[in-house]
Amino acid sequence: MADVYGHPDSGHEVILSFDDGPHLKYTPELLDLLKKESLHAMFFVCGERVAAAGGRDIVRRAAAEGHIIGNHSYSHPQLTKLTADQVRSEIQRTHDLIAEFEPAQKLCRPPFGAHNGMVDGILQELGYRVVLWNVDPEDWKAVNKPSKWIDVAMDQISHRSHTLFLCHDIQQTTVENLPQLLARIRALPNPQFVKYA
Numbered sequence: 001m002a003d004v005y006g007h008p009d010s011g012h013e014v015i016l017s018f019d020d021g022p023h024l025k026y027t028p029e030l031l032d033l034l035k036k037e038s039l040h041a042m043f044f045v046c047g048e049r050v051a052a053a054g055g056r057d058i059v060r061r062a063a064a065e066g067h068i069i070g071n072h073s074y075s076h077p078q079l080t081k082l083t084a085d086q087v088r089s090e091i092q093r094t095h096d097l098i099a100e101f102e103p104a105q106k107l108c109r110p111p112f113g114a115h116n117g118m119v120d121g122i123l124q125e126l127g128y129r130v131v132l133w134n135v136d137p138e139d140w141k142a143v144n145k146p147s148k149w150i151d152v153a154m155d156q157i158s159h160r161s162h163t164l165f166l167c168h169d170i171q172q173t174t175v176e177n178l179p180q181l182l183a184r185i186r187a188l189p190n191p192q193f194v195k196y197a
């Protein structure tokens with residue numbers, strides 16, 4: 001199965017993605033860091049956080065600074081447990097909040113990565129492409145805080161030539177320790193941070 005991920009010795013392409021935001025404090029801190037590091041990431045946002053006071057301004061800033069804004073539902077349910085109408089509402093309500101910031105090819109990451117034929121059909125109908133990930137360090141788990149998630153992540157990233165990295169900008173310990181992760185990725189052979197396309 002090694003070919004699925006290419007040959008890591010030839011280099012490491014990494015796409016960064018952040019789910020569950022925006023967070024009023026940590027997301028702006030993360031945007032400051034990404035700007036300083038000249039990096040672009042994907043942000044899969046939850047509608048209820050976008051709708052909260054100050055939320056939309058943060059999404060606007062992220063889009064203006066070149067980050068990709070994606071739809072992570074409104075209230076972060078497991079979409080496969082909802083009715084079709086509820087799924088449509090979860091996606092549409094968030095779309096209505098972020099439409100002006102979304103790329104031409106709208107992107108959706110279903111919460112927990114949970115999707116099925118019903119969910120896929122609705123996303124397709126609404127013009128969304130599903131974007132999952134292949135590296136997940138579970139940065140939200142207590143056992144992986146404050147910075148063990150970085151070791152977990154590097155163990156996966158170092159074995160892959162292409163990484164679509166998932167973490168969470170609502171986690172203080174993730175945003176605070178992200179510089180360590182970036183430094184360790186940059187220490188790999190031929191590291192390259194790339195934008196999702």
Ligand SMILES: [Zn+2]
Pocket residue numbers: 019020072076111112
């Ligand atoms: Zn999520």
